Amino acid sequence: xxxxxxxxxxxxxxxxxxxxxxxxxxxxxxxxxxxxxxxxxxxxxxxxxxxxxxxxxxxxxxxxxxxxxxxxxxxxxxxxxxxxxxxxxxxxxxxxxxxxxxxxxxxxxxxxxxxx
Amino acid sequence: xxxxxxxxxxxxxxxxxxxxxxxxxxxxxxxxxxxxxxxxxxxxxxxxxxxxxxxxxxxxxxxxxxxxxxxxxxxxxxxxxxxxxxxxxxxxxxxxxxxxxxxxxxxxxxxxxxxxxxxxxxxxxxxxxxxxxxxxxxxxxxxxxxxxxxxxxxxxxxxxxxxxxxxxxxxxxxxxxxxxxxxxxxxxxxxxxxxxxxxxxxxxxxxxxxxxxxxxxxxxxxxxxxxxxxxxxxxxxxxxxxxxxxxxxxxx
Numbered sequence: 001x002x003x004x005x006x007x008x009x010x011x012x013x014x015x016x017x018x019x020x021x022x023x024x025x026x027x028x029x030x031x032x033x034x035x036x037x038x039x040x041x042x043x044x045x046x047x048x049x050x051x052x053x054x055x056x057x058x059x060x061x062x063x064x065x066x067x068x069x070x071x072x073x074x075x076x077x078x079x080x081x082x083x084x085x086x087x088x089x090x091x092x093x094x095x096x097x098x099x100x101x102x103x104x105x106x107x108x109x110x111x112x113x114x115x116x
Numbered sequence: 117x118x119x120x121x122x123x124x125x126x127x128x129x130x131x132x133x134x135x136x137x138x139x140x141x142x143x144x145x146x147x148x149x150x151x152x153x154x155x156x157x158x159x160x161x162x163x164x165x166x167x168x169x170x171x172x173x174x175x176x177x178x179x180x181x182x183x184x185x186x187x188x189x190x191x192x193x194x195x196x197x198x199x200x201x202x203x204x205x206x207x208x209x210x211x212x213x214x215x216x217x218x219x220x221x222x223x224x225x226x227x228x229x230x231x232x233x234x235x236x237x238x239x240x241x242x243x244x245x246x247x248x249x250x251x252x253x254x255x256x257x258x259x260x261x262x263x264x265x266x267x268x269x270x271x272x273x274x275x276x277x278x279x280x281x282x283x284x285x286x287x288x289x290x291x292x293x294x295x296x297x298x299x300x301x302x303x304x305x306x307x308x309x310x311x312x313x314x315x316x317x318x319x320x321x322x323x324x325x326x327x328x329x330x331x332x333x334x335x336x337x338x339x340x341x342x343x344x345x346x347x348x349x350x351x352x353x354x355x356x357x358x359x360x361x362x363x364x365x366x367x368x
Contacts, residue, residue, distance in 0.1 A: 097307060101196070105207060105208050107191070108190045
């Protein structure tokens with residue numbers, strides 16, 4: 001692999017990891033998700049440093065070009081992540097619905113109490 | 117405290133009941149043109165019955181008109197959908213310990229004079245849920261052909277799954293006892309439009325459902341059955357019924 005490409009990959013993975021650490025520091029990202037994203041950053045870094053092992057793995061899987069392994073892995077990963085996020089959104093929607101309903105009922109009951 | 121007596125509802129096996137309470141739930145979203153008439157009509161006919169308007173975050177004068185008329189108004193903080201508005205009403209009915217609930221739409225499709233028939237039928241205690249069916253009534257408005265076909269399909273699905281014939285599963289004109297309300301407040305209640313799925317759910321939970329004819333009027337300004345919505349709706353129904361079947365099987 002060309003040395004430029006390797007350097008760019010390493011820099012990008014380091015920036016990515018740094019960004020996650022920054023988010024954690026600013027408390028924009030909760031620990032559970034931070035661990036998840038951090039491990040991804042580390043995998044990116046390792047893949048950039050040990051690119052040769054990627055070639056070995058892709059040959060084992062019958063993939064000729066290691067770049068295709070990266071794309072394939074990346075797409076699967078993003079798909080799974082989207083699915084997980086959808087599940088979470090549904091969960092939150094249900095919870096928000098319940099909160100809104102209870103809030104509406106409580107508001108009404110408080111106004112009734114205030115009347116008397 | 118308002119009771120079910122005097123104004124002439126029949127009680128259990130024909131006797132009057134002294135201490136049972138009824139709540140009329142009207143979910144509404146931007147119905148300022150019609151809501152006043154609906155409330156007046158209902159009030160005139162049943163002066164002693166509590167009316168609850170669930171305002172699904174209307175942007176017009178709907179809640180103000182309803183409050184002026186003296187009915188109870190519960191307002192959602194943001195728009196949650198028709199099914200959610202109904203469920204808020206049921207949740208209130210449970211919290212305030214009502215024995216019976218009638219639900220009626222705010223758009224003028226339902227005629228309040230049929231409330232009495234629904235409740236009389238309910239109080240015979242032969243069914244837990246009384247559905248007002250527009251298809252059993254010859255004088256109700258004629259629905260469009262695609263819609264009618266949809267109803268027939270879902271009616272057949274209910275018949276096939278539960279062995280019970282329901283002619284109008286989309287009916288929002290219902291009277292129910294507390295057993296049904298307790299099931300309606302569960303998480304299974306659909307947030308957008310309750311339909312065949314919730315009827316199947318009730319039947320599987322052993323609820324008795326009876327249909328009686330009611331008059332319904334055409335409603336031209338509803339956007340529910342326009343554009344791509346019917347397609348989404350039909351796909352959703354099949355999916356929900358299928359998922360529902362898996363769910364209840366697990367529970368049984």
